[in-house]
Amino acid sequence: MINLLVLPLLIPLVTAALLIFLPKSIRVQRAVSVVSAIGTLAASIVLLLTVKDNGIQTVNVGSWDAPFGITLVSDTLSALLVTTSSLITLSVILYSFRSIGEARERFYYYPIVQFLLVGVNGAFTTGDIFNLFVFFEVMLMASYVLIVIGGTKIQLRESIKYILVNVISSALFVIAVAMLYSVVGSLNMADISQRIAQIGSLPILTVIAVLFLIVFGLKGAIFPLYFWLPGSYYAPPVPVLALFGSLLTKVGVYSILRSYSLFFYHDQAFTHELLGILAIITIIVGCIGAIAYWDVKKIIIYNIIIAVGVLTFGISVATEESYMGTVFYTIHDMIVKAALFLLIGVMIKITGTNDLRKMGGLMKKYPLLGWTFLVAAFALAGIPPLSGFVGKLLIVRGGLAEGAYVGSLIVLLSSLVVLYSVIKIFMNGFWKAPKDYPGEENQPVLSLWAPGALLVLASILYGVGAEVMYPIISQATDALVHPAIYIDAVLKE
């Protein structure tokens, strides 16, 4: 099936359109959402396997040949990310049933989530730089709505900041695309790569590369462009936060990875060095934030920033090993971040507070939740054999092999801070003497726990089964290291 790679976009798009017409029947909405999410996940898995066996899949939309029309390109990296995003969206939808509340459900929560998935999957799949911008817009518009829907005071306050920053970054995105188009005269990403390779290093391209870094860095939340994130992500309810934390920043990171490996690899001494420095500072400020707070949401939110730093460090090293680590780590981080957000969501539901100092003793009544959280915490910190380990190992080894000693050691030691920050949640939330919380009996703890547990299970399998993943990840890395693979698949039919 040649149009297979459209399905992970099409299914949620059609579902979203359908759901708009069913705002009152919540049960139907839920059922359709889940079925569609499972469908999207299944389609993406089939896509991933197809790409693995048959190589990069492309579709020229409207049959206009590349580079003139819009081309969708599914290489292993993009299929992997699409699969992971679909899995996470499924879990979040399941979690939302018992937590998001009927009011939000009636006001188009489910269709907007589907739209968000359209945007995210589209951004991962497109092979056209302007189309990437369009999918960014879909994703961002959906996220604006998700952040504001409900209309509580904090949501209104923070969404203004979020929208403002992102509107600015969108404007910069268009400017960057225009400038790139002016120089290379094409929008097809493979074609751009090919054309840039013909002229090699050109000063204005380096400047444009930095502009793209700013654009994507604003979404991906690297230093010093992340300031909007902690406040804005704090505002929406936990399932939305889980979607944002695991998907949105990763789209930014993916875009940096794609553009810096496909287009802007000709002046690495400047661009990648800059990226490396920013990455390390990102890790440090993330660490500082992560240990500063006693608010469970804040702690995990700052962990997002640390992870972005680690990933961009991997990109900046730009060797096969570090790219492989980055890919390994991206998938891991998406899964485990979503899991952690969902799990702290359960904690907040039970205790009715975000403040760790007011929590405690959950282990007695909710041991299953406690252990799941602990495993997720260790996975996040990269304790072997859980999922964070292999990625971090490869990133650090790649960095050391390239002589980036300081950066590599900072990445390593950031694990300690990460561990400390999440263990702090564990020790203060689950340990200590048990307490009674008003209203805890009414919480459907088990059904709230299950989606998070599903993701933790996925993370364990991903870590222990690294060998199974290896050929896939290795294939994904190949296309990053050798742009020719990507170019050939798109332009030479």
Added chain:
Amino acid sequence: MSLLHLAIFSPFLMAIFVPFLYKGLKSIHTGWFVLALPILLFTYFIGFLPITRNNGTVEKSFDWIPSLGIHFTAYVDGLGLLFALLITGIGALVVLYSIFYLSKEKESLHNFYVYLLLFMGAMLGVVLSDNLITLYMFWELTSISSFLLIAYWYDRERSRYGALKSMLLTVFGGLSMLGGILLLSIMGDTFSIRELISQAGELNQHPLFLFALILILLGAFTKSAQFPFYIWLPDAMEAPTPVSAYLHSATMVKAGIYLVARLSPIFAFSSYWFWIVGAIGIFTMFWGSFNAVKQTDLKGILAFSTVSQLGLIMSLLGVGAAALHFDTLNDNIYIAAVIAAVFHLINHATFKGSLFMVVGIVDHETGTRDIRKLGGLLSFMPVTFTIAVIGAFSMAGLPPFNGFLSKEMFFTGMIQLVNLDLFNLETWGMLFPILAWIGSIFTFIYSMMFVFKTFSGKYQPEKLDKKPHEAPVGMLISPIILAFLVVLFGLFPNLLSYSLIQPAAAAIVPSLVGPGELLDVHISHWHGFNPELWMTIGVIAVGTLMYLTLSKWIKLYALFPGKVTLNALYDTSLYAAERGSYTLTKAYMNGFIRTYLVYIFAFFIGILGFTMWTRQALTIDTSNLAPIGVYEIVLVVIITAGIFTILFAKSRLTSIIALGAVGYTVSLFFVIFRAPDLALTQLVIETVSVALFLLCFYHLPKLNRHEERMGFKLGNLIISLGVGAVISLMAISAHSNKMFESIASFYVENTYKEAAGKNMVNVILVDFRGFDTLFEISVLAIAGLGIFGLIKLRLAKKGEEADEN
């Protein structure tokens, strides 16, 4: 997957069943089921003795992530087997002991045994892995299980504190070690320890060698509680006593020793290794014993004693590194240090294990471990007393116990060092035997304190919670077995010589042992009146004197300022890190979007400006520009005037009208550039947005600008000028660098021919790039839904908290 792998994994498998056994068979203490496993494993590992006896090895490999060179290669040699026997042997005794120590009614036994089994499996994995990554994995798992065990009584503040401290320090070490491992793998292109050993010569010359060495040693020193990282061990004593006996004295803390021993063949030739391992070890030995004397908690004494003894073994391994500088086996006295290290490792496990169990008994039967409350227990607990005497005297290095033998060998090693003309030892070398001797005196003192403060002296029933009596038989079996071993190894040390010690020592210095050769290990009690014996006599004489006058000089400890200890450093730095981070984060994350935009735009201007400057990207090429006409100039003037009007407008109405003017003028540009459809679109958008603004504006408060200060305005001005300048310069340069024919000509040629449309813009929108348009329409739909929800849905304040998550 072999039987050997299965043996290593069996504790994990067992751990899965423990909760079910606990829930299902409440009447039987879960420990009884668990006990079977270490016994079985111990007998299984005994079976390897004949192989390792002749320095043979067993290797079974199991692929885990072969693509990355990560295998689970289980490798049994003398060193690994010695540890495996310790882990399973002491493990069995500890489990047996715990059955009587932990009540099945009150305690969460399933948790306890799951953690204990996790630890056992992890520790077996550490000592039987040839692959450094697998080793690292198990290493971290021991830290984690230790963390869980220390906080077994997790509602206690001190338990959690101790657990966190041990975890932070050991995981810090673990991560450093991982860094070292990765460096080694970069140098030698393998994770296999044996393959790395075979390249030891080249590795020594590598520029990264020292870096790797330090990182690896950080891992070993934190785990084995060496100075200055030992501070976690005393706090780890919050764990139940069987755990302290097992993890925090007999096995886990020796993982660092194991690592040093295991990697000696790679690193030991380096003088850095010799100095760092030797000096840190001997200082830790002194410092631990010195601090043990001031403890009042029996477990505290044992904790510092463990620190000290680990330092002793560590220093022996450091000194033993000198062995590698001499080629022949004959008269290589430094091998003796390695042998002493191995021997003392065994001895320490036996006597310290029994002493911890004694403390557990005392605590269990009297309700306290404070030596100020204890005393005169001899008449109540004669058996426990006997065990305590045997263990403590061995620890003090008194004959005829095993501690005496290894202590003598330790002195030998330290004295020999002075004669070594290597690494400038003639100057600083004297410190080794001196510190060893002083440390031994303190060891003697705290050993005596341990016995006599507890069992002799005045019985103080009023200070005890319970009436003391002898422990139940079940609780005595394990310490009796250990005490028996202390005596046995003391009287017949050569039982161990070639069965355990020689194979282990040979694995530490493999380059000195040819194929078919064995190291010469002969341990004897009497060497004549040599310096070592005089040192021991001195220790006993000075030690007894000092013990008797203890009350006179114990106050000296109070002279040490309480605030400059390493513990205080740990506490304050953790506190300061949290406070500092909070203050710092609060300071720059002030919640104002304007501030964030200032950061972002300042970075934007700075970094893009810098890039353009250093890369000399500014190019201006006017060759293919059209001439500028009168209309354009007029429009530019209008736009500029409009913008300035907005900037200085006093009312909103004026601003909006000016903004509209700017928009309309831009659409006139489209008209001039002959793009009528764009112009139309732009006009519609401008009209709608101005109309909307005017509608909304009715509800907005009055425009208020008087509070803005000059500096504020100036900042805004600089930033906006900067952004404008950077964007303009970039745009000009991008325009001047048109390197390729653009794809636009394709559309010109094919709009009619292929797409059958007459309006190129329309065809691009709906056909060539119709996909974009589809999703732009979606964006509008989403926005519509969002605005609808925003207007209609206002979750009440009351529901806010509940619906937040």
